[in-house]
Amino acid sequence: MKADEFRALTDQELVNHIDDLKRSLLQMRIQLHSGQLSGSSQVRELRRDIARALTVQNERRQAVAAAPAGK
Numbered sequence: 001m002k003a004d005e006f007r008a009l010t011d012q013e014l015v016n017h018i019d020d021l022k023r024s025l026l027q028m029r030i031q032l033h034s035g036q037l038s039g040s041s042q043v044r045e046l047r048r049d050i051a052r053a054l055t056v057q058n059e060r061r062q063a064v065a066a067a068p069a070g071k
Contacts, residue, residue, distance in 0.1 A: 001049055006056040014057055021050045 006014060025046050031037040 001052065003052050003056060006053050011057075011060065014053060014060075018050065018053045018057065021046060021053060025050065 006017070009017060025043065028037060028043050028046060032040060032043060037043075
């Protein structure tokens, strides 16, 4: 997924998607070490997707923190 696709998600959808990606990464690591996964490139791509999603999440948190606190 691209960063723009992550930005299109709502906050809750983004959190859910990050959780799903982390679960998938765990499953891929298990498959990789048991010899069921043919290549490690999928793990690398999944790690990058997680990083992109976390970056978008942190951008949103910083935007909220930087916003002026109402009157």
